[in-house]
Structures are given as structure tokens and as C-alpha cells.
Amino acid sequence: MKIKFTLEYNGKNFSGFQAQPGFRTVEGEFRSALNIFFASEFKKKGLDYKFEETISPSGRTDAGVHAKGQVLSLIWPDVLSFDPHRVIFAFNGIAPADLSVLGAEIVPDTFDARFSPHQKCYKYYLKLRRARSPLDLARYWHIYYPIDLSKAIAAAKEFKGTHDFKAFRAADCQAKTTVRTIIDSQLVRISEDELVYTVIGKGFLKNMVRIMAGTLVEIGRGSVTHSPSFLLKEGRRELAGETAPAYGLCLEWVKY
Amino acid sequence: MKIKFTLEYNGKNFSGFQAQPGFRTVEGEFRSALNIFFASEFKKKGLDYKFEETISPSGRTDAGVHAKGQVLSLIWPDVLSFDPHRVIFAFNGIAPADLSVLGAEIVPDTFDARFSPHQKCYKYYLKLRRARSPLDLARYWHIYYPIDLSKAIAAAKEFKGTHDFKAFRAADCQAKTTVRTIIDSQLVRISEDELVYTVIGKGFLKNMVRIMAGTLVEIGRGSVTHSPSFLLKEGRRELAGETAPAYGLCLEWVKY
Numbered sequence: 001m002k003i004k005f006t007l008e009y010n011g012k013n014f015s016g017f018q019a020q021p022g023f024r025t026v027e028g029e030f031r032s033a034l035n036i037f038f039a040s041e042f043k044k045k046g047l048d049y050k051f052e053e054t055i056s057p058s059g060r061t062d063a064g065v066h067a068k069g070q071v072l073s074l075i076w077p078d079v080l081s082f083d084p085h086r087v088i089f090a091f092n093g094i095a096p097a098d099l100s101v102l103g104a105e106i107v108p109d110t111f112d113a114r115f116s117p118h119q120k121c122y123k124y125y126l127k128l129r130r131a132r133s134p135l136d137l138a139r140y141w142h143i144y145y146p147i148d149l150s151k152a153i154a155a156a157k158e159f160k161g162t163h164d165f166k167a168f169r170a171a172d173c174q175a176k177t178t179v180r181t182i183i184d185s186q187l188v189r190i191s192e193d194e195l196v197y198t199v200i201g202k203g204f205l206k207n208m209v210r211i212m213a214g215t216l217v218e219i220g221r222g223s224v225t226h227s228p229s230f231l232l233k234e235g236r237r238e239l240a241g242e243t244a245p246a247y248g249l250c251l252e253w254v255k256y
Numbered sequence: 257m258k259i260k261f262t263l264e265y266n267g268k269n270f271s272g273f274q275a276q277p278g279f280r281t282v283e284g285e286f287r288s289a290l291n292i293f294f295a296s297e298f299k300k301k302g303l304d305y306k307f308e309e310t311i312s313p314s315g316r317t318d319a320g321v322h323a324k325g326q327v328l329s330l331i332w333p334d335v336l337s338f339d340p341h342r343v344i345f346a347f348n349g350i351a352p353a354d355l356s357v358l359g360a361e362i363v364p365d366t367f368d369a370r371f372s373p374h375q376k377c378y379k380y381y382l383k384l385r386r387a388r389s390p391l392d393l394a395r396y397w398h399i400y401y402p403i404d405l406s407k408a409i410a411a412a413k414e415f416k417g418t419h420d421f422k423a424f425r426a427a428d429c430q431a432k433t434t435v436r437t438i439i440d441s442q443l444v445r446i447s448e449d450e451l452v453y454t455v456i457g458k459g460f461l462k463n464m465v466r467i468m469a470g471t472l473v474e475i476g477r478g479s480v481t482h483s484p485s486f487l488l489k490e491g492r493r494e495l496a497g498e499t500a501p502a503y504g505l506c507l508e509w510v511k512y
Binding site for chain 2 (some may be wrong): 008009010066068088089092097098099100101102103129130131132133134135137139250
């Protein structure tokens, strides 16, 4: 039986998604909560069990990045029944406070959160003002200097479409192809001093959204003078903007 | 010279606004940052100084309540010049991370943040779903049980107008009159699982907005069966709902 999980997490104290020995990761904490649940279920049946199946996420989030709707899939042990409410309550009782299961459902065996076609929505949160913000400290990238908003808002639209994003990936990104399709790319002012940059796409390169967000801010500031269209054509990482900090980014949803 | 300050703070680690010996309060931290600034300014002039003026806030916020736009006024020492940018930068360099000065400006000597006529806007943030929220843990009151939203939304409107709020104040509230005017009272769903309750008024009793919010949630749940109109007429605290937790409440703005 294949199960699809939807997760929310606060990225602050996680070294990213993927399990790594010696680091606190989303996958690691998820796996260990699941193990406790499974062990107790198997014990009731007089059986021993260790969960060693692969966990397939829609994609790995970087260290510090938040998620409101990360999706992952895994194979459920055959001998256990599956009751979504029970699983959610048990899981959230076991897991740490910065990780929560929002949903769990049976999906066709062919479903794989990573490889099944999907769209993903990221939001990057920006706070624009001189004084620091005690309330939004943990979720917004705070820009203390003035930026030309209309320039940044116009530039955001240029990312839409299918392009080679070679200039917008981390140096250690290992993707074989750097061509990606961006379905939506919009920078919107949501209050006097808050901006949200929304990006929807089918897949992303490592750090891609953070470099796009950093580039838009630098275009607004004037420290990047090339347009996104030019940067995409040119394909040189050093001409694009800085990588915006991880804590401003949130994986909002994944749709299959 | 009279100065009006606008403050943002994260209420989590403050024992309320008002200075109290032995407690960490907003006024206490503000006053001590101001003292450091004044002492250094006076020292440049070869003078000693201790700031002992009264600080007059638009109102005291309870322990744990946040503010995005609290306003206070105070008398500026005559011998010091006043440069708002300098004051803001200096203050925010000295003050702790959970307190920030957003604005500082000269106002007429007759201005008093507490006694000058004003309107105040509070927002109460609610999260409605079964699974806990790692991202909104600190700012939302999380309601785990289902509530009848349309009932709660309709009830919110009944608070509008001038009423006796005797049933909606803390047991130790010392206000002489309990009649207050509510200019707006609206419960709005802002996303699939988030509600914001906005209240605008000229003045509030102790815990008043939190009891109003708690009552609306209980009306939606069915554990309070009386309408706000009835509760206002009846004036009995025990018939109204519970006091909603402080961390869901934020003083959004004060207008003079």
C-alpha cells in the first residue's frame, strides 16, 4: 500500500530535508517518529519491525527552509491497517513541535511524490523597512535599505516560461539539465512593509528560488543592473544576485 | 518637547507593558534603552542625567500580547536635540531583539498617547485545524475542534456599537465605567485554516478583546449558547466565553 503524507515544518532547527547521519533533518525526525509508531503497532501483533523503506519527497528543501505543504510518499507495511486519523494523531503526538503531519492518504501504487508529475509553489517573504521586526524575525528576509519596488515587481515576471536556469543554481547543484519551466513568478506587496514573491513551477534547481529572490531584491536596489531575461540568456551565476537567506522561503504546496 | 514613539514588540517574553520591579516588561526595557541613549548624549555635554519622566502608552497590553503599532509619548529632555533617524537607529541598536522602535516624531505639548482621543485596532489570530502548526505556533490560537464558522462570523458583528461590556472584562479590571464603543468587530477567514478577528474601538477593558474572541470561538463550538447581544445586556462574566490566550492577540495600530 502506498501512502502520501503532507507535512508542515519550521525549518529553523533542521539541517534540511534529507536524512544525514549526525544531523537533525526533517526526514530523520519523520522517520524516527514513524519507527516508534510502527514498532508499537507491530508489538501489539507480537512482531518485530524496523522501517527501512525509502521515503520519497516532492523535493529536498534546503537547511532552514520552511514548508506548509511538503509531500512525501512511502510504502506502508502490508500487515498494518491504515487509519489516517489515527496515524496523524499518533504521529503528531510523537514528533517534535517543529514538524507536523497535516494529511495522510492512500494513493495508487504507481504514485511517487518525487517522480509523479506535479507543480510546486514556493513563497519568499520580504520585510522592507528600516527598523527590525520583533514579530516577523523568523520568517521574513528583512531588507533595511530602500529598493525600487516597481523595478523588482516588473523583473519578477520575466522568469515566467521555460528557460535555462544555469545562472540560478548553487555551485554544488548536481542536476543534469538546467532547463526548468516557471508557471508563475509574481512579486506582490501585501502590506505597507511586506512583499511576497510567489513562484510556481514543475521542478527547481538547488537554491534556485532563493537566487531568483535575491536577484529581484538586488535589481530593486540597483546592485544588479541586468534584467532576468538577460541573466537567463547569459547563464553566468556571478552576474545574478546573492542567494537570499533560507528562513524567508517556504514550500507552500505541491499539487499532483 | 513632546515625542511620540511607535513600537513593535513580540509579547512572548514580556510580563506585559507596564514597568514592575522584578519583571521584564516592555516599558522597563524601553526605559532602560532610553536611559543608555540619554546617558551617552548627556555625557558628551559633560552632564549627568537620569530619565525619570512618565511614559504614557496608548494603553497597557497584557503579558504575552504582541504589538505592531503601540504608541507612547514622553517629554524629551530640553537640552538634547531630537533627530528621529538617529534616535531610532540608536534605540534599536541598544534594545533587545523583541522590541523595536518603528517611528519617533515631535508632537504638540498637549499630546498624550493615553489621554488624547484615539482609535485602536486589535487583531486576534486563529488557526483552525486538527494538526498543530509548527510555523504559526507563536502567533495563533490553535483551535483543534470543529467550529460553526458562519455562527461565529455572524456573532462577531453584534459587538459593534456602544455597550456595557461588564461581562467582558477581567475579574481584577479596575475601570470605573464599563461602557465602551466598538467601531468595528469582524471575524474574517483569510485562508483555508486561518481566521482573523479585527476589533476597532476607542478604548478597551482589561482582557476585553480576549474574552470577546474566546466567546466567539465558544459560540462557534456551541459551548456558549447565548448571543453577544444577550451577553452584553445580561452583563454576567460567567455566561460569556473563556479568555482567549494572550499570544493570539496583537495591537495592530493606534490612530490619533
